[in-house]
Amino acid sequence: MPPGVAVQAYADDTIILVPAPTRSALGDLASEVLRRVVSWSCTVKVALNCDKTFCVLFPHGVGGMERVHPTVRLGPAEPSLTFKESLRVLGVIFDRRLTFFHHAEYLRNKVATLASRVATFLAMQRSCVRPAHKVLLYRQVLLPALTYASPVWWGESHVDCRLYARMVTIQRVALLALTRAYHTTSTAALQVLMQAPPIDLELERINTEFRLFTLRRYVAFGSLRYCPDWVANPHSAVAIHPAAPAIVPFTRLTSAQARAASRAPAVQVYTDGSFTSTSAGAAIVIFAPPDRVLAVGRYRLLRATSAYSAEVVAFREALRHLIAARYLEPVALYTDCLSLLQALASQRNVEPHVLEIRALVRKLSREVHVYLYHVPGHAGVADFIAERAAHRGIEVSLPLPFRAVRSQLHRELLVLWTARWRAEHSRTELFRWITDLRTLPSYFPPPPSLVTLLTGHGRFPHYFVRFHLMRAPRCPCGSYCVDMSHVLHACPITTPYTSRIAPQDAYRNMCYSLVLACPRNRALLICAVRTYSDRMPHVTATSLSPP
Numbered sequence: 001m002p003p004g005v006a007v008q009a010y011a012d013d014t015i016i017l018v019p020a021p022t023r024s025a026l027g028d029l030a031s032e033v034l035r036r037v038v039s040w041s042c043t044v045k046v047a048l049n050c051d052k053t054f055c056v057l058f059p060h061g062v063g064g065m066e067r068v069h070p071t072v073r074l075g076p077a078e079p080s081l082t083f084k085e086s087l088r089v090l091g092v093i094f095d096r097r098l099t100f101f102h103h104a105e106y107l108r109n110k111v112a113t114l115a116s117r118v119a120t121f122l123a124m125q126r127s128c129v130r131p132a133h134k135v136l137l138y139r140q141v142l143l144p145a146l147t148y149a150s151p152v153w154w155g156e157s158h159v160d161c162r163l164y165a166r167m168v169t170i171q172r173v174a175l176l177a178l179t180r181a182y183h184t185t186s187t188a189a190l191q192v193l194m195q196a197p198p199i200d201l202e203l204e205r206i207n208t209e210f211r212l213f214t215l216r217r218y219v220a221f222g223s224l225r226y227c228p229d230w231v232a233n234p235h236s237a238v239a240i241h242p243a244a245p246a247i248v249p250f251t252r253l254t255s256a257q258a259r260a261a262s263r264a265p266a267v268q269v270y271t272d273g274s275f276t277s278t279s280a281g282a283a284i285v286i287f288a289p290p291d292r293v294l295a296v297g298r299y300r301l302l303r304a305t306s307a308y309s310a311e312v313v314a315f316r317e318a319l320r321h322l323i324a325a326r327y328l329e330p331v332a333l334y335t336d337c338l339s340l341l342q343a344l345a346s347q348r349n350v351e352p353h354v355l356e357i358r359a360l361v362r363k364l365s366r367e368v369h370v371y372l373y374h375v376p377g378h379a380g381v382a383d384f385i386a387e388r389a390a391h392r393g394i395e396v397s398l399p400l401p402f403r404a405v406r407s408q409l410h411r412e413l414l415v416l417w418t419a420r421w422r423a424e425h426s427r428t429e430l431f432r433w434i435t436d437l438r439t440l441p442s443y444f445p446p447p448p449s450l451v452t453l454l455t456g457h458g459r460f461p462h463y464f465v466r467f468h469l470m471r472a473p474r475c476p477c478g479s480y481c482v483d484m485s486h487v488l489h490a491c492p493i494t495t496p497y498t499s500r501i502a503p504q505d506a507y508r509n510m511c512y513s514l515v516l517a518c519p520r521n522r523a524l525l526i527c528a529v530r531t532y533s534d535r536m537p538h539v540t541a542t543s544l545s546p547p
Helices: 023-043 101-124 131-147 161-179 187-193 199-214 255-261 307-325 338-345 352-365 381-389 402-424 448-455 461-466 484-490 504-508 512-516 519-535
Strands: 006-010 013-017 086-089 092-095 219-221 224-226 267-275 280-288 292-302 331-335 370-374 394-397
Touching: 013 023, 013 086, 092 101, 101 131, 101 161, 131 161, 131 199, 161 187, 161 199, 187 402, 187 448, 199 219, 199 402, 219 402, 224 402, 267 307, 280 307, 292 307, 307 331, 307 338, 307 352, 338 352, 338 370, 352 370, 448 519, 504 512, 512 519
Parallel strands: 267 331, 292 394, 331 370
Antiparallel strands: 006 013, 086 092, 219 224, 267 280, 280 292
16 A cells, blocks of 8 residues: 555455545545555455445545545546545544534434433333432443443543533433433433433543553543553463463461461461551561561552552562572461452452462462461551551552542542532532532432422422413412422421421421431422422413413
8 A cells, every 4th residue: 555545444344544635646546545455356356345435535624625525436437436424433423524523413313212212111110210220221321322432532632512512412311311300400400310420521531541541641530640550451461371270279267277377387477458548558577486587578558549459569578578588498378368369269360460479379389388378357466567567668559450440530520520510500409409429319310209309390380480481489378489498498288298307407407418318308308299299280381371
């Protein structure tokens, strides 16, 4: 192929990228490339379907290209190929201006179809689907369809506002189908009710994971920063010989059995880890019978995510020391981390740190006999040193596992979502009930009756007045209802239910998050809304028409 021309094949589809500075040069080069393809296909006895061959012009801002297309032919006597506005590759639609508006339209139709099927499923279940299952439907069915191949079409630094508006609309369609809220409910409220973060934050998080895990690039998300070296690489570059044992067996001991085993003539190695939200440390202590201390190691962990990571570092450093020291006696290693020993004994576990420890154990086993023991909750010198090492020790690190990084990114997403919710939607009705999105209730999305109460979008007088369906916000009790405060605290229709809410002090002081935490209170509020809705007269768009 000529310089600059790239050929990409996807299953039975082939794409040829042809760059050129001018219209005439582009037509000549593309025609020459196609003639070479036709010549090659004839040699391998493959026919090129001219009816399915077309061109898409990506002008990249070059004027005049869109008005007069270059002429591209398979042969001198063949007609010129047609030009189309877009092409689809592996489920992603590329338009000629690379705005991905066509792809957004495709996603809208796809999500609308899925949402209608989900709504039909919920109707067939007669609203007996649990909130957790609705959230699962969104996260496992609708969200993957909405964010498929997002690193391709969602920009890293700048996103077209029109594409952003289209994606918000698509997410709104899915949320309305799952929450069964009024169509006038704001998108921000639907996101909170469905435990679905804004789509732009979701796309940014997903793309951050792709750039970090797949492309191995430095990324930033909110206040978090990650270097590729900080994250474990799931693919091991070291090939393991088939004859090498794939697992490392261990023995579980009681405290009495561990005391008896410690008196055996062997090098006794104790490892332990300490982890808090602010620091983490690991320690090893090596004894020789009867009471001689051979070595002590203290390690301060950087970027630790759990006590398990501290235990892994302690075990790894102990093996490295044993290999370097070249002891002649058998070696017995004691740890209280059953998860680590089970990972070493599992043939399916191929985590990088597990493979590294297995390799160290095999290397040490070539010199001396190695025994691994689990002692439940052992405490002593190693435990004390591990706590001290969290503040003073040799700085070491363990690559972060994917699951830990994803958890950190998800927590940061909730922080960003909460900040946006408090800054932009503090005057909404739902904000009175839910202020912190980092700990959304497990019963969200709530039943439709409770949704109308939380959002204020339902059969209420002030809602009908807002959308010009009533002239005055007259409550069925005879009073005026200008907001939800009348329905919750002053209306005699709902008083038989709201007066039974406990604690009443929290309800009167508008501590609504505390009130919603009780299932009995939620049931009373649902009954109050249904009773109030039954007392409201039927209102239509023609209610204000003159007689």
